[in-house]
Amino acid sequence: MSSLAPQPIDISGSSAPSDILHEVFGYAQFRGAQQDIVDHVVGGGDALVLMPTGGGKSLCYQIPAIARQRAGRGVAIVVSPLIALMHDQVGALHEAGVSAAFLNSTLDWEETQDVERRMLRGEITLLYAAPERVNTPRFLSQLDSLKERGKLSLFAIDEAHCVSQWGHDFRPEYRALTVLHERYAGVPRIALTATADALTRADIVERLQLEDARQFVSSFDRPNIRYTIVEKKDATTQLLRFIEREHEGDAGVVYCQSRKRVEDVAVSLRDAGINALPYHAGLDASVRQQHQDRFLREEGIVMVATIAFGMGIDKPDVRFVGHLDMPKNIEGYYQETGRAGRDGGPADAWMAYGLQDVVNQRRMIDESPAGEEFKQVMRGKLDALLSLAEASDCRRVRLLGYFGEKSTPCGNCDNCLNPPQVWDGTDAARKLLSTIYRVQQLSGISFGAGHIMDILRGKPTEKVKQFGHERISTYGIGAEFSEVALRGVLRQLIATGALAVDAEAFNTLKLTEGSRSVLRGETQVTLRESVSSPAERKPRREKTAKGAPPPAAAKLDDMGRKRFDALKAWRAEVAKEHNLPAYVIFHDATLAAIAERAPATLEDLQGISGIGTKKLEAYGSEVLRVCEAF
Incomplete structure (x- = not known):
């Protein structure tokens, strides 16, 4: 907590977090530790939040921002590392009726000035900006002005692991965010990440001066993800067989270490009839953006990428994440595999691993210009991942154990399903x-x-x-x-x-x-x-038939399925018109709930998870029109 005691605010009525959750976002109740986190930050406390991908981290700062803005506390600043993430988060907030904006390089000078003026006038509830911009003299002077007028609500530092040299995606510009504590004492800060071991967590606390912040650590378990690691023989062929056998027509992400490998694998997948796109830092920025937009907005695309792709990608229906080359550490592996199955449906984390992976990762550490202490830590992190890859016992127990969480055999990883001989x-x-x-x-x-x-x-x-x-x-x-x-x-x-x-x-x-x-x-x-390649084993799962409903709609009857398909087609049109991913309009789970209820009036739509007041007003009549046909 900052050195200045937070002043109490009135959160009754429309400012109450539970009312905002229902009215704005359309959810009946908080999940897990969300309510404790929200109440703590609304009350002016600092927080460090570790919550797995898909656990609802964004609500932990969005609801406090709305509550504090309604109580007269002004604008919340969200530090975000990626332009794509800013765009989609702001788009989703607009859909929910929340005033939000971003400042990044996609805006011209006039647009930038307009956002800045609106921010200073208190017309924006959440403003997203990259750490580089937050640390500029111009932006800091604007924050000074807001602070003097008591109109600086809170700071949310997303993807906080980027501040740590021990994290899997260290970004030096995050280190300068100590200025937020030093310059704006009394303004609550919430740092959030999906992945941090004890060493990384301690570094985040030290670097962001969050020693007095309350820590909220949720379970790292993602029980819907099945972990499989196979011995690398012909990795591209193994990947093809895995996709054809278990994920034909599904959206997925495949990670490779080099740009050339990304290009080669993407070509191989396309030659096999799979809708695959490459993504790496060597591509023109406009091509990268186009490929990312297609992945987010279209169904069934497989993105073949380096680790340049993925952070902040909120696409809920990614059914598998594959690794053709081993990551550097368990944090990177966990973060990347966590992009699968955000909707809670069955998903796969599949990796091909071989001797050359060990050689390459060891060589990269040994040849790096870093000091010996840093190299020793990196070797330890790599050893933990190698131990996971070579394990003959439950993968999930090993994975969770790395983050300090005890568990029992999951019955859903490759070792549990097909115990290997030792x-x-x-x-x-x-x-x-x-x-x-x-x-x-x-x-x-x-x-x-x-x-x-x-x-x-x-x-x-x-x-x-x-x-x-x-x-x-x-x-x-x-x-x-x-x-x-x-x-x-x-x-x-x-x-x-x-x-x-x-x-x-x-x-x-x-x-x-x-x-x-x-x-x-x-x-x-x-x-x-x-370890046999997947093609040499009996399939573990029935392959999803092309055109089969997503997990959320699997239990619908024939008429419900027809309503669901019609609603999906309508949602696609709306998303295209608004230039947003379809899930930003409504998640599949919301469409499935609508299809099951078969609403005849606007009142029938009330209480369905994911339909807040603004979305009911904006889309309610259209949803009824689509459902009336059945």
């Missing part, structure tokens, strides 16, 4: 390390994984003969191990630091201090059996 890889690990040592002794140089495995398995390749490595005592003593099994051993040795990859010497393998305990037999290496 084997003792200690002997294979010792033989691999011995081979690396003897090759180094004989030749004086290091070699890559393929050559080491050839020696151990006794394959008389040209390279083996060229260097005389068939004379090494370990030649052929690992013939009983398959290449797949040995790659698994290598992955775990590299993951645990018992083996290193020398990036400067063409990704050759070298022993480390950690190799000793394995060579002496002091460290046991337990491994899971090779």
